[in-house]
Amino acid sequence: MTISIPPSNPEPLKSLQPKGWMRYLSFSLDHKVIGLQYMVCGFIFYLIGGALASAIRIELTSPMSDFMARDVYNQVLTLHGTIMIFLWIVPVVNGAFGNYLIPFYVGARDMAFPRLNAVAFWLIPPAGLMLISSYFINGAAQSGWTAYPPLSITTPAAGQIIWIISVLLLGGSSIFGGINFIATILKLRRPGLKLMQLPMYCWAMLGTSILVVLSTPVLAGTLILLSFDIVAHTGFFNPELGGNVIVYQHLFWFYSHPAVYIMVLPAFGLVSEILPVHCRKPLFGYTTMVYSIMGIVFLGLIVWAHHMFTSGTPPWMRLFFTIATAFIAVPTGIKFFNWVATLWGGRISLNTAILFSCGFIVNFVLGGITGVALAQVPFDVHVHDTYFVVAHFHYIVYGGSVFVIFSSIYHWFPKATGKMLNENLGRFHFLITFIGFNLCFAPQHWLGLNGMPRRVAEYDPQFTFVNQISSAGALLMALSTLPFLWNVFHSLFKGDEAGDNPWRGLTPEWLTSSPPPVENWNGEAPLVTEPYGYGKTKVPEPLNQIGTKD
Amino acid sequence: MTTTTPLEKDSQSEVPEKGSTHEHADHRLFGLITFLIADGMTFAGFFAAYLTFKAVNPLLPDAIYELELPLPTLNTVLLLVSSATFHRAGNALQKQNSKLCQKWLLITASLGLAFLASQMVEYFTLPFGLTDNLYASTFYALTGFHGLHVTLGSILIFIVWWQVKAPGGQLTHKNSFLLEAAELYWHFVDGIWVILFIILYLL
Ligand code: HEM
Ligand SMILES: [Cu+2]
Numbered sequence: 001m002t003i004s005i006p007p008s009n010p011e012p013l014k015s016l017q018p019k020g021w022m023r024y025l026s027f028s029l030d031h032k033v034i035g036l037q038y039m040v041c042g043f044i045f046y047l048i049g050g051a052l053a054s055a056i057r058i059e060l061t062s063p064m065s066d067f068m069a070r071d072v073y074n075q076v077l078t079l080h081g082t083i084m085i086f087l088w089i090v091p092v093v094n095g096a097f098g099n100y101l102i103p104f105y106v107g108a109r110d111m112a113f114p115r116l117n118a119v120a121f122w123l124i125p126p127a128g129l130m131l132i133s134s135y136f137i138n139g140a141a142q143s144g145w146t147a148y149p150p151l152s153i154t155t156p157a158a159g160q161i162i163w164i165i166s167v168l169l170l171g172g173s174s175i176f177g178g179i180n181f182i183a184t185i186l187k188l189r190r191p192g193l194k195l196m197q198l199p200m201y202c203w204a205m206l207g208t209s210i211l212v213v214l215s216t217p218v219l220a221g222t223l224i225l226l227s228f229d230i231v232a233h234t235g236f237f238n239p240e241l242g243g244n245v246i247v248y249q250h251l252f253w254f255y256s257h258p259a260v261y262i263m264v265l266p267a268f269g270l271v272s273e274i275l276p277v278h279c280r281k282p283l284f285g286y287t288t289m290v291y292s293i294m295g296i297v298f299l300g301l302i303v304w305a306h307h308m309f310t311s312g313t314p315p316w317m318r319l320f321f322t323i324a325t326a327f328i329a330v331p332t333g334i335k336f337f338n339w340v341a342t343l344w345g346g347r348i349s350l351n352t353a354i355l356f357s358c359g360f361i362v363n364f365v366l367g368g369i370t371g372v373a374l375a376q377v378p379f380d381v382h383v384h385d386t387y388f389v390v391a392h393f394h395y396i397v398y399g400g401s402v403f404v405i406f407s408s409i410y411h412w413f414p415k416a417t418g419k420m421l422n423e424n425l426g427r428f429h430f431l432i433t434f435i436g437f438n439l440c441f442a443p444q445h446w447l448g449l450n451g452m453p454r455r456v457a458e459y460d461p462q463f464t465f466v467n468q469i470s471s472a473g474a475l476l477m478a479l480s481t482l483p484f485l486w487n488v489f490h491s492l493f494k495g496d497e498a499g500d501n502p503w504r505g506l507t508p509e510w511l512t513s514s515p516p517p518v519e520n521w522n523g524e525a526p527l528v529t530e531p532y533g534y535g536k537t538k539v540p541e542p543l544n545q546i547g548t549k550d
Numbered sequence: 551m552t553t554t555t556p557l558e559k560d561s562q563s564e565v566p567e568k569g570s571t572h573e574h575a576d577h578r579l580f581g582l583i584t585f586l587i588a589d590g591m592t593f594a595g596f597f598a599a600y601l602t603f604k605a606v607n608p609l610l611p612d613a614i615y616e617l618e619l620p621l622p623t624l625n626t627v628l629l630l631v632s633s634a635t636f637h638r639a640g641n642a643l644q645k646q647n648s649k650l651c652q653k654w655l656l657i658t659a660s661l662g663l664a665f666l667a668s669q670m671v672e673y674f675t676l677p678f679g680l681t682d683n684l685y686a687s688t689f690y691a692l693t694g695f696h697g698l699h700v701t702l703g704s705i706l707i708f709i710v711w712w713q714v715k716a717p718g719g720q721l722t723h724k725n726s727f728l729l730e731a732a733e734l735y736w737h738f739v740d741g742i743w744v745i746l747f748i749i750l751y752l753l
Contacts (some may be wrong), residue, residue, distance in 0.1 A: 112577050179584045187577045217588045218595035225599070225691060234680060234687040236599070242610050242684045247602050251595055 003506065003540055004527045027122065029114035030518060034121050034368045035100030036416060039409075041121075042092035045128055049083035050075050050478060057474035060467050065457035073457035074142035075135060075159070075261060081145030082163065085263070086170045087128045089401050093266035094212075095121065095177055097206050099409055100416065101273075102181060104516075105199045107190025107525035112183035120176035122514060127169035144455055149237035149245050157230050164223045164230075166370040171216045174262075178212030181205050190525050196290070199507050200283060203290050204269025211258040211265075214301065219255035222248060249311055253304035259302045263397060264364075265293065267404035268335055271357050274411050275339060277505045278354040279346025282532040283541075284474035285338040292331030299328040308394035309380045320378050325375035332368055335359065352426030356407030359434050363399025367392055370445070385455075388448025394441045406433070406484070413491070414498030418514045421495065425487045432480040440473030504539045507531045511540065557730055582731050589699075593742050594653075596695065600688045603753075613683035621672045622751050625665050629700075629740045632661035635650045635734050646723050648714055655711040658736070662704040669697055689750060696746055699739045706732045 023033055024040070055076050059067040068076065085535070099117065103110055109115045134140045141163035143152040152160050185198070185206050226248065228234045235241025237248040276283045283289070305313055305321040313321075339361055348354060370392040374380050383389065406429075413421050443466045448454075450461050501510040509516070511526045530537065609615060639654035678686040710732050713721040721728055 113581055116581075175585075175588050179588070180586055183577050183581050187575075187580055213584055213588045214591055217590075217592040221592040221595040222599075224695075225596075228687070228691065232680060234691075235684055236687055236691075242607060242613075244603060244607050244684075247599050250602070251599060254595070389564050450696075463605075 003511075003529070003533075003537060024228055027118050029110065029229055031099045031103045031110045031114070031117065032416070032419050032516060032520075034117055035096050035098070035123050038091050038095035038099060038124075039097075040127075041377065042088050042096060042124055045083050045087035046092075047481070048132065049080055049088055050481065052080040052083070054474060054478050056080060057471040059457055060459070061464075061471045063459050063461045063464055068457065070457050071139070071142060074144075074155075074455075075140040077455060078141045078144050079132065079135060082131060082141075082167070083128070084397070085145060085259070086167060087131075089263045089397060089405075090170075090174060090259070091124055092405055093263060093270070093401055094181075094205070094208060095124075097266065097270060097412075098177070098181055098354065099230070100412070101201060101509060102184055102205060103188070104367050104512075104520060105202050105204060105507065105531075106185060106188050107193055107527065108184065108188040109519040109521075109525075110288040111180050112188050113180050116176050117180050120173045120180070120250055122174075122243060123169050123173040124328070127173070131164055131166040134159045137162075146256070146512045147223075147226065148252075149229065149243075149248050150239065152226060152237055153229050159492070160230055164227045168220055168223055169446045171220050175216050178209035180217070181209040182213065184210075192527050193529065196287070200272035200286070200289055201266070203268035203293050204272070206266050207293045208262050208265045210297055211262055211300060215255045215258040218251055219259075220267050222251040222255070225371060226273060246308070249308050250305065253307045254301075257307065258300050260393070260396065261296060263401050265296065267360070267401045268293070270408045271339060271360060273507065274353055274357050274407055275342045276532045276534055277411070277503045277507075278351060278357075279348040280534045281342055281346040282534055282536075283338070284341035284344075285334070286532070288334055289338055292334045294329040296328060299324060299331070303328055303375075306375050306380070309377050310384045310542055322375055322377055326372065329372050336368075342422075343491040351423055352421070353407050353411040353429055355427060355430040356410065356433075359430065360400055360403040360407065363395050363403060365439070367395030367399060370395065385453055386448035387444040387452045389446035390454050391441050391448060394444075398439055398441070403433075403437075406430075409488075412509075413488075415509055415514050415516070417492060417494030417495075418497045418498050419491045420502060421491045422487050425483050427499070429480055429483045429487065432476055432483075436473050436476030436480055438473070440470050440477055443467075443470045443473075444485050451487070454472070499538065506533055506537060506539060554579055557687050576727065579730060579734070582734060586735065590738070590742070591615070593692075593695070593745075596692050597686075597745070600692060600749065603684055603688060607684055609685065610683055613685075614677050615683060615685040615689075616677065617689075617751050618672075619751060620680055621716055622747055624741065625668055625672075627746050628661050628665045628668070629743050632658045632665070633740045635661065636736050640726075640729060640733050643714065643721070643729055644723050651714055652711055655707055655714065659704050659707040659711065662700055662707065662736075666697060666700055669693065669700075692746060692750060696739070696742060699742070702737050703732070703739050706735065 023030070024037055026033075028034060028037075055068065056073070059065065059073055065073060099111065105269075131140070138158035139156055140431070141152070141159040142155040147160070147163065185202050189195075189198075190194065225234075225236045229236050229238055231241070233241075235243035237243050237245050239245060242544065272283055272289065286428065303321055303325045305317055306325045309318055309321075370388070374389065374392055410421055410426055413419070447463055447466055447470075450463070452459050498514050500512070500514050502514075503510070508526055508528050508531075511528070512521055526540075635654050636658045639651050639658060642648075642651035642654055673690075680687055680690045710721065710729050714729060
């Protein structure tokens with residue numbers, strides 16, 4: 001038996017939540033509402049961060065700083081990075097999809113701590129607004145998303161302090177979320193459901209949450225020390241007062257290397273959910289997937305100094321971190337081959353969801369290869385702090401995580417709204433995103449190899465043409481948002497009815513109505529012990545179709 | 551492949567899940583432990599910073615950084631004893647002896663306040679201030695952050711005491727989550743102090 005459907009309870013449960021669209025502005029405790037709150041809030045910040053990115057690319061079409069003053073450029077760059085990481089990718093791949101899907105996957109009615117969950121979400125909008133408003137008050141922070149001292153100590157204090165407070169709030173939100181995910185996955189599992197029967201996204205979220213809980217507090221402590229340096233003029237990281245900037249870098253990257261996995265591990269999980277559904281085959285190598293996630297979690301905690309090869313890091317340390325980083329490519333590679341093997345020989349429907357997932361696989365491999373190259377000291381010393389690094393991480397963060405976010409939106413939109421997105425428009429969206437993305441970031445490898453430094457508003461005129469190509473790609477990426485937004489709004493009102501299980505999926509969220517009722521199922525949760533039994537298991541009729549739409 | 555209906559009754563044992571979200575078993579203690587791990591990592595970051603500073607940044611020529619032992623040793627004793635008294639309070643509640651429980655809680659809270667007072671005395675008698683040098687700053691940051699934890703813990707104990715005392719109070723031997731949580735937190739804060747004492751004063 002792989003799926004058992006309990007009898008449906010004919011009486012719908014009383015709703016405890018506000019109804020209608022107002023509930024999305026309320027302190028709702030429903031995990032699905034909170035998930036969508038994360039999603040929409042994150043997307044608004046994505047649009048803001050994207051506008052900032054466009055400003056950066058416009059500035060870089062010419063070698064002089066003519067579009068913005070230099071210090072404004074620094075502020076825009078800092079806001080762009082901080083918003084994209086802390087207000088878009090981290091909250092969306094974790095908070096949005098995690099809250100929406102995890103309770104379904106473990107067969108629960110909500111997260112373990114619904115109230116904490118709502119608090120975690122409601123920390124985000126004020127933190128984001130505060131961060132952005134700092135630009136209009138006294139000028140935003142100028143020291144990049146890394147806030148390295150002494151730069152962050154010497155640039156205007158007000159913006160930097162607001163930046164620190166916002167990041168502390170967002171870090172707190174992230175920790176609360178992590179605690180909730182760990183408790184939900186380990187403790188709220190439905191009776192009869194074993195750990196090794198969970199959908200892969202649960203494992204990804206478990207691993208991610210472990211990273212969140214272990215590393216985010218270290219960032220918080222570090223930023224508190226940094227704020228002392230700025231406000232109270234202590235000298236923790238100020239060499240003039242006998243302090244040590246390298247300690248900041250170690251502590252910062254102890255969080256921020258895991259942070260890159262906090263952004264990409266959930267995306268791995270989501271892809272592992274989407275691929276099997278659309279190629280009608282079981283996920284290849286479930287067990288190896290689980291072990292490689294845990295391997296990445298462990299190794300991810302001990303590779304941070306590969307960001308510091310040019311910081312006077314002693315040779316033995318460089319050697320250790322090069323080797324550890326090389327090792328992390330192994331579990332990552334295993335996952336890559338597992339996805340390819342899942343696709344192999346499947347009956348693939350080339351819809352938008354799978355196009356974005358395949359786009360992810362391609363981009364991620366390219367970003368992973370440049371990552372392994374960057375971990376080699378002789379190479380890194382050459383390209384550190386150049387556009388090569390910018391290209392590397394955008395291949396991972398945009399080509400990886402953002403592509404997966406879009407893939408997931410196309411995949412789960414019918415579940416959350418009951419409407420289908422338009423496929424033709426979706427494929428068009430994929431095409432220009434993919435072309436725009438590669439046009440924007442592929443040339444940056446060349447720029448970096450030829451020595452163009454990152455984070456500077458001006459550059460050597462020889463780089464002008466290639467920068468203009470990159471900016472053209474950015475323009476295409478910006479435009480690609482339009483068909484997507486049109487698609488979402490149009491489908492929300494005029495889209496085809498999705499039905500409860502349009503993709504004929506086997507994971508539990510598909511076994512209830514679209515959108516699901518307030519506590520997910522009217523009766524008891526279905527027991528799915530083989531979530532990827534495609535080709536073996538008959539797709540059951542969804543539960544509680546009648547009278548349950550809220 | 552089969553689709554079985556209805557679900558066999560025997561497969562659902564531990565977790566009563568009957569309709570409402572809020573009826574599953576209580577996982578708050580588990581959540582608290584996870585939180586304390588996170589909190590512990592903040593301290594770990596501070597300790598790592600302190601030890602690295604110590605290893606690579608020599609003290610500037612005219613800087614003063616000398617710590618006396620008697621007062622912090624007394625502090626260590628105060629906190630260790632308070633851990634034991636808190637445990638007593640928990641036992642008393644289990645035995646449904648509310649009066650005794652309240653007594654031990656008050657003793658614990660007083661020990662916490664005594665710790666804070668003696669910490670203040672130390673602060674005012676030390677020959678260096680927050681911004682004097684790197685070690686001074688780290689010393690104050692670490693002990694201050696820990697002191698903040700003790701302060702919160704003491705407030706928490708008073709809340710627990712109030713809840714045990716109040717007529718028809720919510721804290722009974724059947725519903726003792728708040729007391730258990732506060733106790734766990736208090737043991738954690740004491741444990742951190744012992745590590746802090748070793749690293750800051752003894753090493
Ligand atoms: C395949 C595994 C990976 C390896 C071996 C790797 C390696 C590296 C190395 C060595 C650097 C430092 C380059 C330098 O500053 O000189 C770097 C930078 C970076 N990587 Fe990766 N990386 C990998 C995967 C990822 C992933 C999965 C992400 C994000 C989801 C990511 C995001 C970043 C970011 C954001 C930076 C730049 C940080 C900054 O200085 O602002 N990388 N990577
Ligand atoms: Cu890294």
